[in-house]
Amino acid sequence: MRTLPIAAVALAALLAAPLPAHAQTPPAARTPSPPGAEVYILSPKNGAKVSNPVVVRFGLKGMGVAPAGVKFENTGHHHLLIDTAPPKDMSVPLPATDNIKHFGKGQTETSLTLTPGKHTLQLLLGDQNHIPHDPPVMSKKITITVE
Ligand SMILES: [Cu+2]
Numbered sequence: 001m002r003t004l005p006i007a008a009v010a011l012a013a014l015l016a017a018p019l020p021a022h023a024q025t026p027p028a029a030r031t032p033s034p035p036g037a038e039v040y041i042l043s044p045k046n047g048a049k050v051s052n053p054v055v056v057r058f059g060l061k062g063m064g065v066a067p068a069g070v071k072f073e074n075t076g077h078h079h080l081l082i083d084t085a086p087p088k089d090m091s092v093p094l095p096a097t098d099n100i101k102h103f104g105k106g107q108t109e110t111s112l113t114l115t116p117g118k119h120t121l122q123l124l125l126g127d128q129n130h131i132p133h134d135p136p137v138m139s140k141k142i143t144i145t146v147e
Contacts, residue, residue, distance in 0.1 A: 030090070030091060030127070030131055030132070030133065030134040031076070031127035031128075031131070031133050031134065032133065032134055033063065033074075033076075033125070033133035033134065033135060033136070033137045034062055034063065034074050035062075036061070036062045037060075037061065037062035037063045037074075037125075037133075037137045038060070038061040038062060038137070038139075039058070039059065039060050039061075039063075039078070039123045039124070039125050039137050039138065039139045040058075040059045040060075040061075040123070040139045040140070041056060041057070041058065041059070041121060041122075041123060041139055041140075041142055042057040042058065042059040043055070043056070043057045044056065044121075044142070044144050045142070046140070046142035046143060046144075047142075047143060047144070047145075048144050048145070049144070049145045049147055050144055050145070050146055050147070051146065051147050052112075052113045052114065052146060053111040053112060053113055054111070054112045054113070054114055054144070054146060055109060055110070055111050055112075056080065056109060056110050056111075056112060056121060057108065057109045058078045058080075058103075058107075058108045058109060058123055060078075060108075060125070060137075062074075063075060063076060063125065063137065065077060065078070065106045065108060066106060066128070067104055067105050067106045068102065068104030068105075068126075068128060068129075068130060069104075069128050070128055071127075071128045072128075076125035076126055076127050076128075076133060076137065077102070077103050077104050077105075077106055077125070077126055077130075078103040078107065078108065078123055078124075078125060078126075079094050079100055079101065079102055079103065079123065079124045079125070079126050079130075080100075080101045080103070080110065080121060080122075080123060081099065081100055081120075081121070081122040081123070081124060081141075082098075082099050082100075082101065082112070082114075082119060082120070082121060083099055083119055083120055084099040084100065084120075086122065086124055086132075086136070086138060087132075090131070090132040090134075090136050091131065092131065093126070093129055093130035093131050094124070094126055094130045094131070094132070102126070102130065104130075114146045115146065116146050116147060117145065117146060118143055118144070118145050118146075119143070119144055119145075119146060120141050120142065120143050120144075121141070121142050121144065122138065122139055122140070122141040122142070123138065123139040124136065124137070124138045124139075125137040125138070
């Protein structure tokens, strides 16, 4: 055989070609939130004196809850910020830390054990990639005192 079959040559050329642009990881685009969407802490109330375990209930208006990884319009999952400010960069996934709890299964409440004293709580909704929506759907920050 003096020449390679044409198909083999074409395949070799394809394998040697640089990756097309869509194969590279694009920066994840932010998911829009609908106008009027609102997340809030149903309980405890701002200023409440509570004891452990502290049950925190999440409220959401104008959007629905979906587990992480599920892409569905106008949905997201809750993140509870404990004693921390919201991240400045809202274009990247929220980290999972002791102060930023993810509720990626679609939970709408949690039970916390906190040290005695003052603590702040705030909810921030994230999309299927844990990235806050645009504009972000964020609750007021509340302060509670754990006895
Ligand atoms: Cu998350």
